[in-house]
Each structure stands twice: as structure tokens, then as C-alpha cells.
Amino acid sequence: MLPKRAESPSAARTGAFVAVAVALFCIQIDFFALNLAIPGIADELDVSVAAAQWTLSAYMLAVGCFFIVGGRLGDVFGRRGVLLVGLALFAAGSVGCALSPGLAWLVAARIVQGVGAGFVFPVSVAVVSNAFPDETRARALGSVFGIASIGTALGPFVGGGFTEGPGWRWIFWMLAPLTALSLLIALAYVPDSRDPSAPRQLDLTGCLAVVVALAALTLAVERGSAWGWDHARTLGLFAVTLVSGGLFLLRERTARHPLIDLRLFRNIPYVLVTGMGTISNMGYGVTVFVATLYLQGVRGLSPLTAGIVFLAPALLVAVSGPLGGLLSPRVRPTAVMAMAGAVAGTGMIALTFVTAWWLYVPVFAWCGLGLGLGWTFASVATQQVVSPARAGEASGVLLTFLVTMGAIALAGAAAAITAMTPERPPEDAYDAILRFGGAVILAASVVVMGVRHRLVVRGRVPPLSMHAPWPPVDDGAREGRP
Structure with missing residues (x-):
């Protein structure tokens, strides 16, 4: 009972x-x-x-x-x-x-x-x-x-x-x-909890449009390398994605009770957190994929032994969750995300320069810490920059970006490896992908902090210090809630 x-x-x-x-x-x-x-x-x-x-x-x-x-x-x-x-x-x-x-x-x-x-x-x-x-x-x-x-x-x-x-x-x-x-x-x-301002109605048309768009995009990305990127099925799915996605955005702008309130994307800290979290998750998926190929294809490890090697970075990913919770009351969400990107980007690039096990495993772990903090803290950070009443909507949008763009990154990495391996050894292709991914994440961190600094100068978000005085104004772009 x-x-x-x-x-x-x-x-x-x-x-x-x-x-x-x-x-x-x-x-x-x-x-x-x-x-x-x-x-x-x-x-x-x-x-x-x-x-x-x-x-x-x-x-x-x-x-x-x-x-x-x-x-x-x-x-x-x-x-x-x-x-x-x-x-x-x-x-x-x-x-x-x-x-x-x-x-x-x-x-x-x-x-x-x-x-x-x-x-x-x-x-x-x-x-x-x-x-x-x-x-x-x-x-x-x-x-x-x-x-x-x-x-x-x-x-x-x-x-x-x-x-x-x-x-x-x-x-x-x-x-x-x-x-x-x-x-x-x-x-x-x-x-139980819900958004008290939302009527008990669901935008079914919007649901259908977004499901069709995401299904077509995910299927095209997942199977594009097998079918061929110029195959009629792949191109047809991309066309369905564009049409359904356009209809979804049009519907959300005109629906009385939209599935997604597009004003969410006027919240600049939310956009920065979502973007940085998405890029971090893309890097995480690509790094795991490339490392799996390297450990089993180049190093010749069995699945079980490769899984043991993965324990080091994965345990640091596990640590990243509580670490984000400790940083949260001390550092603004966008700053934590940028810091995670800096750790992840340097780790991905450094991973391409080491081969000795005594150095490979700790660098792999360092990489896991940054990437893990990036994608796990994104879910924590979004809850700090939106109203709790719309927490589910904000989380759903974030997770959709994480998964969809993660799948696109994996497909891109697989296609790049296929294109490069006839002309160079596989490990060179793996290194090139990790260096490119690390550079992208580092650049994204710089952009996030640059945009944040500009918003601070304009008085739209508070300074980095959580104790800095800040007027009690919420204009839709405020970072952090009282």
C-alpha cells in the first residue's frame, strides 16, 4: 500500500x-x-x-x-x-x-x-x-x-x-x-504545480507543427550520412522541416495561447545560456563520439576497457552538477556558462596533443568537467532567468536545442571523418575535429562575455558580483531573480 x-x-x-x-x-x-x-x-x-x-x-x-x-x-x-x-x-x-x-x-x-x-x-x-x-x-x-x-x-x-x-x-x-x-x-x-496564468488549453496545431518539424530534422540528420546528403529523401525531409518550422513560428505569433511564448527569446540572458549550453552539449557529444572511435579503433581497446577509460571524464561530469549549484549563488549564470566553455575548449584542444595514458586520462577528465558543467548548468541557469511559472516551457525549449543540435553535431563529425580519412590517418581526422570544436566553444565563451559586458554597460543586466547593488527592475532581460 x-x-x-x-x-x-x-x-x-x-x-x-x-x-x-x-x-x-x-x-x-x-x-x-x-x-x-x-x-x-x-x-x-x-x-x-x-x-x-x-x-x-x-x-x-x-x-x-x-x-x-x-x-x-x-x-x-x-x-x-x-x-x-x-x-x-x-x-x-x-x-x-x-x-x-x-x-x-x-x-x-x-x-x-x-x-x-x-x-x-x-x-x-x-x-x-x-x-x-x-x-x-x-x-x-x-x-x-x-x-x-x-x-x-x-x-x-x-x-x-x-x-x-x-x-x-x-x-x-x-x-x-x-x-x-x-x-x-x-x-x-x-x-503538483502549474502555470497559474495559463488556461487549461493546449495549442494542438502548434504541437503538430513543431513535432513534424523536429521529427523531419532529426530523421534527416540521423540518416543523412547513410542515405546521402543529396538524396531525395534527405532533401525532402529538410524541406518538410523548413515548411513546418515556418508554419510553427507563424502559428505561435498568432495563437491566443501559444505553445511557446516567443517573447522568451527577448530574454537575452536566457538566449545566452541556451546558446552556450547548446554549444557545450554539441562539444560533449562530438568528444564522446570521437574518443570512442579513438579508444577502440586506434588504441584497440575492448568496449568494457573503453568504458573504464570513460569513467574519469564522466565522473568529472557528475561533479559538475553540484559544482554548478555551489557557483550559482556566487556568480551570474552567463559567467558560469562562459567559464565552462573556457575549460571545455582548452580541454578539447589539449586532448589532441597528448597520447601517453598518464596525461590522456586527466586531460580527458578536464574536458569532461568543462563540457559537463556547460550542459548541466544550462538547465539550472535557465531556471534562474525565467519565471518559475514557465519553468517547463523554458526547460523544454532548452532541451530541444540541446538534443537537436547535438544530433546535428554528431552527424557533421561523422561526415567530416568520412571525408578526411581517405587522405589522412583516422587519428589526424579526430584531432582536427576536436581542435575545431574546442575553438568554436572558446569563441562562444568570448561572445557570451562580450555581450554580457555590453548589457552591463547599458544597465540591462547586473554586474558579475551577486552582491552588487541592482535596481529591482525586470524588463524581460534581467539576469537572476530576487
């Missing part, structure tokens, strides 16, 4: 924290474990590796399409209900993956998982934001993402270990009961 829903604010906060932390931990393990399991899936299901890649593509497709919808559903109809539905879908999808008799079943179950994750992630951030007071909110979010990042750390290790041991299905058998535990805790303890 389930305990009654908690009435104590302290118990509600604790329950919300635990439920969300366990849920995001499961999602992160799921995402990072399956990459190393693809060869094992292909062998067991008797399909090609290219066909088995659909288990990743289908998941990315579903996740990317439902971040915005899930976040707004929570704001309008209540975050608790959307969180419960998302957890139930993710748990059911995990069981379906574990029991799948063939590739089609597995891909379908992965889509169910992806929809669940698309609901869970944005409302989880909003649940914690609304459960904790201003003075402890950033620390709670940082700790949540720290725990989630432990899943990132363990993902490659779990994926490689299960694939070489009892089999890839045990990845999902592990996730199913953990997700069910999160569901039970959320059912018992998570309080």
Missing part, C-alpha cells in the same frame, strides 16, 4: 528530489549505455550494425520531438501528472526493449521510451524548481544533475559490461525497476 501523499513541505521537497534524481539517472544511463551495445544488438538480432543504429535514431527522434510539448503540458495541466505519465511510458518501454524478439519491436519500444523521456526531463526540472525556495533551488538542481551525471559516468561502463557479460537486454532489465521506483516515489510525494 502506497503512503499518502506528503503534506509536509520538507517531505514533498525530499520526495520530489529523490524521484527526479532517480528518473534522470535512468535516462542518462539509458542514453549512454546503448551506444556500446549496438554491435551486440546487431549480432543477437541478426541485423546489420547500420540497421541496429535505428535503436538510437528512433529514441533521439522521439525525445527531440516531445521536449517542448512535455514541458508545456506540465505548465498547463500540472507537472506531477505529466511526470507520472512520462515515467510510466519509460518503464513500459524499458520492459518492451528487454523482451523484444526482433528489431522492429525494439525500435518501437525505444520510441515509447523516448516519448517518456521527452515528458520526464523538462517537467523534472520544473518540479524541482517549484518545490524548492529561491535560496536552495540552484543547489537542489545542481545536485539532481550531479546524480543524473553519475548515470552518464556509468553508462558506457554498464553498456560495455552487460554487452560482454549477460547481454544487452540487462541494460533495460536494470532500468525498468529503477524507473518504477521513481514512479512510486513521485506518486506518493511529488506535489
Whole structure:
């Protein structure tokens, strides 16, 4: 018998924290474990590796399409209900993956998982934001993402270990009961919250337009290298993306109750945080992808051994969540993001100049710290520069950018490696990509601080010091909330 829903604010906060932390931990393990399991899936299901890649593509497709919808559903109809539905879908999808008799079943179950994750992630951030007071909110979010990042750390290790041991299905058998535990805790303890100014209406036309646009873009990017970037299917999907995206923007400008209030993008700190977080996540995905190829293709490591090497940077990613929570009350959000970019960019470039294990692993870890701080703190920072009432919407938009642009970066990296390897050794191609990515992140950090300085001079955002006097004015571009 389930305990009654908690009435104590302290118990509600604790329950919300635990439920969300366990849920995001499961999602992160799921995402990072399956990459190393693809060869094992292909062998067991008797399909090609290219066909088995659909288990990743289908998941990315579903996740990317439902971040915005899930976040707004929570704001309008209540975050608790959307969180419960998302957890139930993710748990059911995990069981379906574990029991799948063939590739089609597995891909379908992965889509169910992806929809669940698309609901869970944005409302989880909003649940914690609304459960904790201003003075402890950033620390709670940082700790949540720290725990989630432990899943990132363990993902490659779990994926490689299960694939070489009892089999890839045990990845999902592990996730199913953990997700069910999160569901039970959320059912018992998570309080409900929503945007009190939003009527209980959803812009269904906007939902359809954005889902079609994101689905077409994600599918084009994920399969473009296999089909050919000039193939009719790829070009057709890009055309659908442009048309649906244009219709979505037109709809949001005229809808009475839009899915996304486009005035959100007038909030300059939010735009800077979202942009820097997106670039950091692109760098994270590319670095993990390139390092995987390097460790297994050049160094000749097994999936399990490569997963062990990944523990060093992944553990620093886990540390980045609590670190962001500690920095939050002391440094402005955009400054933290720029600092993360500086660490990440130098780490990516330095990684190309070292080969000795005694130096490669700590530099890889340094790189993981910067990249991890960049993409994890972005979710914390957005909650500091927007109203808690619209936390789900802001989080959904951020996560959509993170996932969609991350997929584009991976596709670009894969295409660049394919283009360069006939003329040079693979490791040279890997180095060129990491140096380019590191330079982009460093340049983005400079731009963020430059724009921020200009806004400070114009009196639109406060100085870097959290203790500097600042008039109580909120003109839509203010950074940090009282």
C-alpha cells in the first residue's frame, strides 16, 4: 500500500528530489549505455550494425520531438501528472526493449521510451524548481544533475559490461525497476504545480507543427550520412522541416495561447545560456563520439576497457552538477556558462596533443568537467532567468536545442571523418575535429562575455558580483531573480 501523499513541505521537497534524481539517472544511463551495445544488438538480432543504429535514431527522434510539448503540458495541466505519465511510458518501454524478439519491436519500444523521456526531463526540472525556495533551488538542481551525471559516468561502463557479460537486454532489465521506483516515489510525494496564468488549453496545431518539424530534422540528420546528403529523401525531409518550422513560428505569433511564448527569446540572458549550453552539449557529444572511435579503433581497446577509460571524464561530469549549484549563488549564470566553455575548449584542444595514458586520462577528465558543467548548468541557469511559472516551457525549449543540435553535431563529425580519412590517418581526422570544436566553444565563451559586458554597460543586466547593488527592475532581460 502506497503512503499518502506528503503534506509536509520538507517531505514533498525530499520526495520530489529523490524521484527526479532517480528518473534522470535512468535516462542518462539509458542514453549512454546503448551506444556500446549496438554491435551486440546487431549480432543477437541478426541485423546489420547500420540497421541496429535505428535503436538510437528512433529514441533521439522521439525525445527531440516531445521536449517542448512535455514541458508545456506540465505548465498547463500540472507537472506531477505529466511526470507520472512520462515515467510510466519509460518503464513500459524499458520492459518492451528487454523482451523484444526482433528489431522492429525494439525500435518501437525505444520510441515509447523516448516519448517518456521527452515528458520526464523538462517537467523534472520544473518540479524541482517549484518545490524548492529561491535560496536552495540552484543547489537542489545542481545536485539532481550531479546524480543524473553519475548515470552518464556509468553508462558506457554498464553498456560495455552487460554487452560482454549477460547481454544487452540487462541494460533495460536494470532500468525498468529503477524507473518504477521513481514512479512510486513521485506518486506518493511529488506535489503538483502549474502555470497559474495559463488556461487549461493546449495549442494542438502548434504541437503538430513543431513535432513534424523536429521529427523531419532529426530523421534527416540521423540518416543523412547513410542515405546521402543529396538524396531525395534527405532533401525532402529538410524541406518538410523548413515548411513546418515556418508554419510553427507563424502559428505561435498568432495563437491566443501559444505553445511557446516567443517573447522568451527577448530574454537575452536566457538566449545566452541556451546558446552556450547548446554549444557545450554539441562539444560533449562530438568528444564522446570521437574518443570512442579513438579508444577502440586506434588504441584497440575492448568496449568494457573503453568504458573504464570513460569513467574519469564522466565522473568529472557528475561533479559538475553540484559544482554548478555551489557557483550559482556566487556568480551570474552567463559567467558560469562562459567559464565552462573556457575549460571545455582548452580541454578539447589539449586532448589532441597528448597520447601517453598518464596525461590522456586527466586531460580527458578536464574536458569532461568543462563540457559537463556547460550542459548541466544550462538547465539550472535557465531556471534562474525565467519565471518559475514557465519553468517547463523554458526547460523544454532548452532541451530541444540541446538534443537537436547535438544530433546535428554528431552527424557533421561523422561526415567530416568520412571525408578526411581517405587522405589522412583516422587519428589526424579526430584531432582536427576536436581542435575545431574546442575553438568554436572558446569563441562562444568570448561572445557570451562580450555581450554580457555590453548589457552591463547599458544597465540591462547586473554586474558579475551577486552582491552588487541592482535596481529591482525586470524588463524581460534581467539576469537572476530576487
